[in-house]
Amino acid sequence: MGLLSKKDSKLILDPLSDNNPITIQVLGICSALAITAELEASVVMSIAVLFVMGAGNVVISLIRNIVPSRIRIIVQLIIIATLVIIVDLVLKAYAYELSKTLSVFVGLIITNCIIMGRFEAFALGNGLWRSFLDGIGNALGYSLILIIVGFFRELLGSGTLWGYPVLGDAIDKTGLYAFGYENNGFMLLSPMALIVVGIIIWIQRSKSTHLIED
């Protein structure tokens, strides 16, 4: 990458694979299980987290030298909460239906451990540009898993992708349904999301064996 130095591009690429926040650090699981029944919701959630993490990391990095460490958690929470409220209001204004689907989970971005984790682990000790990249990288790693899970859950659970029926019509029995295929209702329940995440972890670890600890 010409734009970024090798060290900087590692900040973006690492969380996508070998240091993925969901599959390796196992953070942010709650939202990954709760909102991934539809692809659209997963993508919107990803964008929201991308915004909160990118902006949050920058702000924390800017004020890292003036905030006394004793009250840093409170400050971090206020910053996340502010950003989350912005996201929530934007969603309500421009995508009301979707914000109803995501309901409480937008608000619960505040409790997403990935965000606090990156603030604490990275933004408090690094400069503005690197913190920004780290935030974006981790949010992308989170998004990647969310979108994979959302893709499979919507495809197998409802037979649609982004709301479009790709497998045929379940009621009129066209496409795949004409052969007796039926949607898998289990895919729409959260336990199956956990199993899908587990399968992704399984595949990732069997591909890159250096990740396996004894």
Place this chain on the structure above:
Amino acid sequence: MGIKLSLHQLKEKFKGNMFAPAFNAFHTFLYTPNDVTKGGTHIKAADDLKRTMNMVILSLVPCLLFGIFNAGYQHYAAVDLANGIIREASFLGNFITLENFLLGSTKVLPLVIVSYVVGLTVEFIFAVIKGHEVEEGYLVTGMLVPLIVPVDLPLWMLAVAVIFGVIIGKEVFGGTGMNILNPALTIRAFLFFAYPTWMSGDKVWVHQAVERTGTAEAISGETILGMHAQNIPIEIYDLSDMFIGFIPGSVGETSKILIILGALFLIFTKIGSWRIMLSTIAGALFMGLIFNQVVDLGWITETSKFYGLMSVPFWEHLLIGSILFGAVFMATDPVTAAQTLKGKWIYGFLIGFISIMIRVFNPAYPEGVFLAILLMNVFAPTIDHYVIQSNIKNRLNRIKIKIS
């Protein structure tokens, strides 16, 4: 040259090859291995894993045969009922007939075949990947699965569920002997949550009841539990029907007498734990008694939707639904059950207790045996842990008293 020798030679030829475990498994499944341990006397026992499993399968065969006849019988009985004829079931008269057998075997045998072919294929693939011997664990699971599903279940759904159950229920934990959940029940749970329209309701339990819905030839597929749950009085089945098994239900779980025979066989051969069976039944009876008391005290009246199932006499709970089948063949699975003696009592009792509780309170599906067993499978290690800890504490106390 017999098959045994050629199988052995095939095995020798492929030694070290990635498919060696597959040949090995075939060989040892059919015959005693050629190679024996050399030097020194070792512990000799006739009951290896394969033989244990075969015993369980033997004890299931009567249930399977009965299930085949019953699948046919229930279909024709329901057709008769739709035409206004109420059948009086008689074992030799209208139950053991060629007609019933032909219809039943065309529905049940495919379930058995799909279950075994798909399940064993997954086992073989994993054995080859792991470079491990093929594990026998699927032998019993493969027989249990067709017995606990409705007769009209589409075969591809069964195949998907078996793949899921074997991989997620067993192989990810390390294969046979390492699984936390009973694989057969994992498969059933998957089917139940994934395809509820094929696993519950008042239609799925009798062949063709789903297809005929809405036509002039519509037939009923309601189980006794389902009628109780809707406060419908049971008229066409009497207690002996329930005991012998001339009632609709999953394929192999209707005949209580054959399940009891299977249980005696398992207890006699010391394969199934009688403690678990007994305590499961005790738990179920206890919960049933509580519900009966609640009804007697007048806390629940006929207007309540729970009245039907709560007012079932406590002992009758054993005759309807699959509590006996679960207690005998599912709860006693030695891998997933509690291991300690005291633990087995607690484990079984809670299975029975929770089964009846779910059966009565679950509005969508009036049966809870498989959920209760899966739940207690998860708790079994915890129960064992506390039983062992309390043992350790007791012994320490005894020593302390002795010393002082």
